[in-house]
Amino acid sequence: MKRIKLTVAYDGTNYCGWQVQPNGITIEEVLNKKLSKLTGEDIHIIGASRTDSGVHALGNVAVFDTTSTIPPERFAYAINQRLPEDIVVTQSEEVPMDWHPRYQDCIKYYEYHILNRSLPDPLKRLTTSHVSFPLDEAKMQEAANYLIGTHDFKSFCNIRTNTDDTVRTIYSLDVVRDGEEITIYISGNGFLYNMVRIIAGTLIRVGRGFYQPEQVKEILETKERTEAGVTAPPQGLRLAKIKYSSGTCSDSKVHDVNE
Amino acid sequence: MKRIKLTVAYDGTNYCGWQVQPNGITIEEVLNKKLSKLTGEDIHIIGASRTDSGVHALGNVAVFDTTSTIPPERFAYAINQRLPEDIVVTQSEEVPMDWHPRYQDCIKYYEYHILNRSLPDPLKRLTTSHVSFPLDEAKMQEAANYLIGTHDFKSFCNIRTNTDDTVRTIYSLDVVRDGEEITIYISGNGFLYNMVRIIAGTLIRVGRGFYQPEQVKEILETKERTEAGVTAPPQGLRLAKIKYSSGTCSDSKVHDVNE
Known part of the structure; x- marks a missing residue:
């Protein structure tokens, strides 16, 4: 198992913000679905900033844990092939298992x-x-x-x-x-x-x-x-x-x- | 009867170009509908450039003829109240009745x-x-x-x-x-x-x-x-x-x- 950190850019126009919610599609939900499909695992990412509906990001951060053999730095490329045009993962890298995007200075x-x-x-x-x-x-x-x-x-x-x-x-x-x-x-x-x-x-x-x-x-x-x-x-x-x-x-x- | 010249800016993303056509909504069509509603007349504008699907404009030009008593320079304001956010008329003015946006140098x-x-x-x-x-x-x-x-x-x-x-x-x-x-x-x-x-x-x-x-x-x-x-x-x-x-x-x- 390893922890992967993603840097995510998105146009928030067509999303009900970052966080999964019942009334509309969110960035987190799209990433969960596409990463789950890519890895064959049930992925639940943890985001650094839960941006609101309509808010954009050039560098939000999220992590997820996986046993996938995809090299950490290749995740960005692999997931971008599956993402809609308004979400782009600009970077992926491995971080320590205790690295949490919201509990770090x-x-x-x-x-x-x-x-x-x-x-x-x-x-x-x-x-x-x-x-x-x-x-x-x-x-x-x-x-x-x-x-x-x-x-x-x-x-x-x-x-x-x-x-x-x-x-x-x-x-x-x-x-x-x-x-x-x-x-x-x-x-x-x-x-x-x-x-x-x-x-x-x-x-x-x-x-x-x-x-x-x-x-x-x-x-x-x-x-x-x-x-x-x-x-x-x-x-x-x-x-x-x-x-x-x-x-x-x-x-x-x-x-x-x-x- | 007078001829009004409009300067039109638009985000072409959601339109099948300028010119009215059967398979999708166009800039020309939206302007015709909104101007007809505004004036109570059957307005058919003539555009200078028939931009393609997805192409944008900051200053396309169009004319139409009307007997409306709305002051020529007020048309921009009046029509902008009715237009969707992705089309903005930036200027309106009266031009001579023989002024044609495509037949002028x-x-x-x-x-x-x-x-x-x-x-x-x-x-x-x-x-x-x-x-x-x-x-x-x-x-x-x-x-x-x-x-x-x-x-x-x-x-x-x-x-x-x-x-x-x-x-x-x-x-x-x-x-x-x-x-x-x-x-x-x-x-x-x-x-x-x-x-x-x-x-x-x-x-x-x-x-x-x-x-x-x-x-x-x-x-x-x-x-x-x-x-x-x-x-x-x-x-x-x-x-x-x-x-x-x-x-x-x-x-x-x-x-x-x-x-």
Whole structure:
């Protein structure tokens, strides 16, 4: 028996998120089915990030155990032949049997992509969030700076979050404009349910002038979800990569905000 | 009665091209239906470019005649409320009753987008063509230079092209690499059926080393379709804009190769 780690990229548009659920098809379910067929075993993968419906990933991570004789690094190729075009395994490798993608120290890198112009672009509608009102990215960055560091992010998570420990550390939070596109790059040791999208929604409010940048500090201190902005839509969000302290990284080709 | 000119952007993924046809839904059909509903008239638009199934546009052009009292420049807004997300009218304006989008001197600007890396990117699969073998963009440009100017492009059009006049003028043809992406920018006074995709397919062969750049000159001279490369897949192609000699231009926000 050996444990295989997969790095997985996907377009989340047509999936009900990562995690297996009764009401629709998920990334995890497709991977379980295709890996089971490939190995002849009953495979149940364990994912690092259970991304929401419509959210994308370039470097999510998952593991599974197998007795298959397929060389570990060949799994990526073998499974890609069976996967639909919107899911691609970019890497496969063997890891120790006690290596678990959620119980290791890591840095997660997310990106939130905004198309900021009056008209929507049909070619970007599934990978960006369209904001037609002009956004002031300098003010967004000013607000973002209050969120960097270790804080109780209770104001910035979905009220259905099933954890009492809402303290997380954000290592970096950069708001970068490139013409009509604004990207929010965020890295941290872990994120609460909807946390990145609520941060994005709050920063968008700052960018529109509805909040002053320093109000974000107050919102953080109230620890009340109702004080923060709305949850920004899923299609703008992508999990860029996950970097484990063991040294492995799920993708090296993304904007490295923290290195 | 007045004639309204529309500039139309669309994601062609879910359509059987522009032109109304019996076997599937088309861009033209959707616009006809929505404009007819909006005006209460039986609208039949006339498009400038009848793009193929799966091909995108940022600035296709169409006209229709109406007695509606909606101000010409408000049509864009009014129709966008009714259109699906993958079609956006970016501009509307009144033009003279004898203005026809296909019978005016114009420059058409197309782009062919290639993702050139070993693995596909699920987030770009619908808007780029994936080429996993390394491409030499300098050689592609060298080959492209033979195609610039006025030539008989019989070798570079679909054999089902229903015209005897296969002479066209290419004003500019630029092969630009930006990291993993190569974009072929092409402008001309008109293009034959599949011409841009066959040029793209041929340049990709040059980039892989299957053809030498100077062979493209020979292919042009043979006037035999079978000599050129395969028709590159539709999702990489987009009609960027159309610039009419009357001065109007369907989009000013694209790479201006010829200005």
